[in-house]
Amino acid sequence: MKARVIVTLKNGVLDPQGKAIEGALVSLGVNSVNGVRQGKVFDIEIGQSDAEAARETLTAACEKLLANTVIENYTIEIA
Amino acid sequence: MKARVIVTLKNGVLDPQGKAIEGALVSLGVNSVNGVRQGKVFDIEIGQSDAEAARETLTAACEKLLANTVIENYTIEIA
Numbered sequence: 001m002k003a004r005v006i007v008t009l010k011n012g013v014l015d016p017q018g019k020a021i022e023g024a025l026v027s028l029g030v031n032s033v034n035g036v037r038q039g040k041v042f043d044i045e046i047g048q049s050d051a052e053a054a055r056e057t058l059t060a061a062c063e064k065l066l067a068n069t070v071i072e073n074y075t076i077e078i079a
Numbered sequence: 080m081k082a083r084v085i086v087t088l089k090n091g092v093l094d095p096q097g098k099a100i101e102g103a104l105v106s107l108g109v110n111s112v113n114g115v116r117q118g119k120v121f122d123i124e125i126g127q128s129d130a131e132a133a134r135e136t137l138t139a140a141c142e143k144l145l146a147n148t149v150i151e152n153y154t155i156e157i158a
Contacts, residue, residue, distance in 0.1 A: 006120055021121070021144070030140045035124035041085055042100070045114035061109045065100070 001046045001054050002079045007067045008039035042066055051078050080125045080133050081158045086146045087118035121145055130157050 009015050018036040025033050044061070048054045058076045067074040088094050097115040104112050123140070127133045137155045146153040 008120065008122065018121075024144055025140050028143050030136060030143065032126040032136055033123060033140065034126045037122045039120040039122065041087065041118040041120045042097075043087065043116045043118065044112060047111040047113045057109060057111055061104055061112065064107050064109065065103055 001048060001051070003044045003046055003054060003058055004077045004079070005042040005044060005058060005062060005066055005074055006039060006077070007042070007062070007072050007074045009037055010071055010073055013071045039072075040066075054078055080128060080130070082123045082125055082133060082137055083156045083158070084121040084123060084137060084141060084145055084153055085118060085156070086121070086141070086151050086153045088116055089150055089152055092150045118151075119145075133157055 015037045018038045021038065022033055022036040025036070044058065046054045046057060048057060055076060055078060058078075062074045062076070063069065094116045097117045100117065101112055101115040104115070123137065125133045125136060127136060134155060134157060137157075141153045141155070142148065
């Protein structure tokens with residue numbers, strides 16, 4: 001079973017990497033970009049056929065390792 | 080207009096970062112994970128109201144900066 005976890009910074013948390021990307025895009029001639037925030041995506045292959053069990057496994061993975069829940073949110077999509 | 084760009088490694092490209100995450104999850108007790116591949120996500124605020132124009136802007140951004148198209152694929156989702 002395939003799943004995708006997306007980890008993004010919470011609102012209000014500064015994102016200097018996103019700001020740098022925004023500046024680079026403008027200097028490369030890509031205007032009309034008003035804001036960029038970067039996050040992480042994890043494509044995970046789970047050895048469980050039950051979606052509910054897979055979601056529990058992924059929640060544990062996010063809480064323990066994939067996301068810093070002080071400053072980041074995560075969403076889990078199970079395909 | 081908000082958009083999300085997801086950049087992932089192409090199939091066949093080695094992902095040592097993903098392998099390390101997979102190993103770390105197993106050592107943290109999250110079993111039943113058979114594979115992890117890490118990618119990047121960009122949440123972009125575009126100052127264009129036309130979806131077609133926004134998509135063109137984002138394609139230019141991906142080709143010029145956000146993705147290395149030799150080894151990475153990108154998908155553009157416009158909200």
